[in-house]
Amino acid sequence: MAGRLDSVPNRRAIIDRRALSDSIAALEGDEAALRQQVVALLKAALEAGRAEIADRLTLNPSRGLEAASAQAFLVDQILRLTFDFTTQRLYRLGNPTAGERIALLGVGGYGRGEMAPYSDVDLMFLTPWKQTGWVEQVIESMLYTLWDLGLKVGHSSRSLDDMVRMAQNDLTVRTALLESRFIWGDQALNDEGIARFHREVVAGTDKAFVAAKLEERNERHRRMGDSRYVVEPNVKEGKGGLRDLHTLFWIGKYVHRVDSVAGLVDAGLLTREELHQFQRAENFLWAVRCHLHMVAGRAEERLTFDYQREIAERMSYANRPGKSAVERFMHYYFLQAKTVGDLTGLFLDHLDEQFARPGRRFTLAAIPRRPRKLNGFKLVRGRLALPSDDFLEQDPVRLIEMFALADKHGLELHPAAVRAARRDARLIDAKVRRDPRANALFLDVLTSPRDPETVLRWMNEAGVFGRFVPDFGRVVAQTQFDMYHHYTVDEHTIRAIGLLAQIDRGALKAEHPISTAIIRHIVSRRVLYVAVLLHDIAKGRGGDHSVLGAEIAQQLCPRLGLSPAETETVAWLVRHHLLMSATAFKRDLSDFKTILDFAEAVQSPERLKLLLVLTIVDIRAVGPGVWNSWKRQLLTDIFEGAEEVLRLGHKQTGRKERVEAKQRAVAEGLGWPDADFAALARRLPEAYWIAEPIDILEANARHVAAAGDQQLSIAASVYPERGATLVTVYASDHPGLFYRIAGAIHLAGGSIIDARIHTTQDGMALDNFLVQDPFGRPFDEASRLERLKAAIEDALANRTRLPERLAAKPLPRVRAEAFPIAPNVLIDNRASNRFTVVEVNARDRPALLHALAYGLFQSKMTIHSAHIATYGERAVDTFYVTDLIGAKITSPARLKSLEKRLLEAAEGTAGEKAAA
Known part of the structure; x- marks a missing residue:
């Protein structure tokens, strides 16, 4: 990665090592005085260098990689000056022995030649054998100097044998050494260390390393929320962040010995276009990370709401009709995170191809049984593949059919097919969107009794979903700048469809018994699935997204093959998809007029059932911790109250019976004498018995x-x-x-x-x-x-x-x-x-x-x-x-x-x- 540092423009304006070296050479005094003067000189140089890098980033706010490389270059020069001062002025050796040699290596992110303003400086002091007294003095003195400069240093000191042994046993050490970079000191010792690392650690361990890094990545994703669409993402560690890009490069470097990201093209793991996407995403994420450190004034990696607005301004995003600057910034952020996810999927699929034995899979499960009818598609190692590169171009409807077949037969897609779909998604035009066969296939996927969430996410990541439903394409990576929603609009929608499918299958019966029961009696399943798809589709347009979404439903539903009656119901559900939650959570359900007004708006038992299920999946898909038993109770109360009105008319027929039923349940739980409980019941108004759940009534x-x-x-x-x-x-x-x-x-x-x-x-x-x-x-x-x-x-x-x-x-x-x-x-x-x-x-x-x-x-x-x-x-x-x-x-x-x-x-x- 030295080449990256060489590309930093006008490096001497950041720090002039020769001039500083001359200044240090001219200093005089005892050891303590010398150290104090050197720290003052280097601290001033470090602050001036950081200020210069910050000014450059302010002028060119999107040059993230340049800023990250400049930070690494600045630290390199500080380290070299510190090393030279320590070994030549403080602890100079006239005739060093073979054991009195040190190679100073950057490891981890610093070794890669990339640093954010407050990143740790990860160092390794490499020695030939066990440390001598002189080596210990040099290392200790250097560390004190670096700490005095205010640098946060992560360090290790190892002999060649120690380095090899620890890298063999510890994946973290091995990964850090994979990106080690010679900074200063004994070049020959560094070269010997690199040779031994590749010969004794890397050789023959490709598969084990790849498997371990993938498991490490999965665990990191689980820890960070397992979605690249969380609205306060971790730029470094989150899904779709820099660490995912680093993981790709580590694996490529380990397996194919490439020295740069561009080498992944020669290794066949990325195409030229995908390399460009990789570099664009990496540059953008580094820009965000550098701005984030500067705004926070510390090593902050989480892009929280309070930083998003300021960074959007620093990166020159402006307000547009219907979308604020911060929403435009986060929209682009999530598009880049999506790119990282797409590249990761393709990359891993290629690894699967390279490492798998014939008829087997490396990273994934066993090959499923072979389906009979694939309509011209074929199977390669159990995955749906294309018979020729122009197969989709011959009939663009196959872009939809491919995903429908994957859903129907429980298949995964071959990486070459995914790459072709992404390339050919542009072929989906108005003619394809009007094609009855394409719309029927899409509806099959949307309403699948199997796993529509996964297949729709594949369609979205390939760009097919947004091309086939352009209104959905407008909300892909659309952020919602608030503290309530945890995901982007497209991710929220796809998760809601997945939750609906789980309720439909009975998988959430314990959590949602009423929804699980009533969904069996809903007249049109596809009305419900289409309504969930469209409920937020008009977000980010500057008006009421419920009203605008209903208008979209009126246009889209006939195209998808829905009848006029189904279209009307979908449009009503989209228009009123917030009605039930707003009434339940913001109004007094013990006031019977609340129930009457709600029932009057809903008008039919069928709409009530549909609205309940839509409301539940909408709330649950907002994010973890949003759904709870209190909301379940309120929605149950309003559903039962409105159902009673719609079934029996505008009479308060069942209210008295419900109060009496609650009182009987409470009396049974208390075990009081009848007279005592009757006295309590007379003291409390009817509204109280309606409002409170039985456990609170008892308490x-x-x-x-x-x-x-x-x-x-x-x-x-x-x-x-x-x-x-x-x-x-x-x-x-x-x-x-x-x-x-x-x-x-x-x-x-x-x-x-x-x-x-x-x-x-x-x-x-x-x-x-x-x-x-x-x-x-x-x-x-x-x-x-x-x-x-x-x-x-x-x-x-x-x-x-x-x-x-x-x-x-x-x-x-x-x-x-x-x-x-x-x-x-x-x-x-x-x-x-x-x-x-x-x-x-x-x-x-x-x-x-x-x-x-x-x-x-x-x-x-x-x-x-x-x-x-x-x-x-x-x-x-x-x-x-x-x-x-x-x-x-x-x-x-x-x-x-x-x-x-x-x-x-x-x-x-x-x-x-x-x-x-």
Whole structure:
């Protein structure tokens, strides 16, 4: 990789080693004084060199490889100067013995000649035999000098025998040595080390090395999220990142002894075009990594939201209609990550061909049985292959048929077929898209009872999917710049289809019993699959993606062969695919009008079934940790309530029966005398029995019974089904109770993720809160639970100055602050017959709920229920309120005043104005 360093332009402007060497030679003094002066000189040179590289990257922000090579060149010169100073001035030997020789080698990334600004300097001090006293002095002195310079040094000192033995036994050492590069010292010793490494370590171990590196890569992917489309990617270690490119080169170098990436073409592992793609992706990823280090001021490898915006600006991305600069930057990032994934797949398939014995496979499973009808395609080692290079060109419909056959027979694709598909995808034109045979084959893949997720992902990576459905092509690698979505739009969609197929097969029955049961009774499976495909297809277009997506559905569904009735249903599902989750998570389901309004929008039991399954797979495909039992319960409640209305008409027929069924279940669980339970049931309103699940109803009943005549009783326990702590407050109801509890929970370090507020018939508040710590985990230690209860008790007893303590508590939300969210207050008097519904959208932050609740208290509102929903950085808090005498808020002046006060609370300016 020395050639890469040689290509760095105007290297002397980065660091002038000769001039520095002359300056060091002119220094005088004892050892300590000399060392101090040299460190000062080298530190100034290092800082000046880094500044020069940073300036160059600012002027040419996409030249990543040049910046990475320049960093390595700068460190090379610092190391050479340090080595010469140490061996010629501090520990000069007049007549060195054969054992008093040192070769200084760069290993790992530094050995490859690539460094980000804050990368580790990985060194190996190579000696012929066991270290002499002089060698130990030199190594120790050099390390102290490098540490004084502020460099983070990873080092080892080994004899030739040690090097060979450790490389034979340790894959990490072997990989690091594979890219070793001579920096300075004894050249002959370095050459001997290289010869022994290839002769005694590499020879005859190709297969073992490849297998080990592939397993290492798979484990790294599992650790990093196993997708190249996570929206906060790790540039170095993540799937589709630099490490994947490095792995390809390591394997090529180990197996074919190539010295550069270009050598992979001669080895037959990459074509010229693929080499160009490799180099373009590598250059871009290095540019991002260098900018990331500079912005973070440290060795940061994760491209988090708060860095994405700044790096997009540094790399000269600009806003465009419908897409911000940061979204355009991340879109290009994911296109490059996709390229890395495509190259990796082809590369590994070629290795498979090279290493496999006849009739066998090297990296993959055994060859499946041979299917009979392949319509002209053929099998090569159990993989679907082309009979000739122009086979797809003869009939471009075969580009779709190839994937349909792979799905139908459970086959994988031959690397040559994948390469041909990628090359010939451009042949998919309007004529092919209109072809009934092509559309039928595509629909077969989409609705496959086998594994549509895998085959659709293959189609996407080959570029065939986006060419056949151009609207889908527009969302390939389309990022969603928020903290809620974990994947790009295309990856989210394909994962959702995979989850749908699993529910369809009954594989998720334990997690989704209702969906698994009702999917068997859905009239048109393909309506559901097409709706999942299209639900986010219009994202990034600058309008409401649900409305625009419905328009796309109206055009695309007939082409795919769907009937007018099916087309209408798909369009409705796409238009309303957020309706069920928005209603379930942001509205009070115990208010029967909520169910009536939802049922009126859905209109038919069939749509309700379709919408439930679509909603579930959409939420689950957002990312890990987003789906939970609480959301399952809410969706079950709204489904059962709406099904009842749609089946029986707009009568509250089943509500009483449902309350009675819950009461019977709770009574059975408690085992109380009938009279005692009947007395409790009379105290609690019907809405309470509807709103709470049975386990919380039982816990509340025991709590109330234990409290007796106390005016305040607080319970806190871990609620594992929700991954949170359940906090129950039983207290004499009075205005301001809710905001005081919310503030106290924040002061105790908690975050409220759900709140359900109830008032008994005799004026006691029974409030249930689900609380997590700042890391999204429950409070589970006894001491923390006690602290939580004590904080609430102090707040309700006025033993603490709540506003002052909240003002003094810092509210750090750096990542959320990367997103511009204008607060919005929506007030609806039609959503409930009894309450005014207030919905506040704002950037999530600690104590937001307290601020909003305090705003409602100041406005003389009574909160009857609160529903807290968080979508990454965005909080949507909904309150069902009345005035102090239990009436809706209808006065325009009062509504306007309420809106203003809540906007100030959401913005965080209410406290400032009060202080002023």
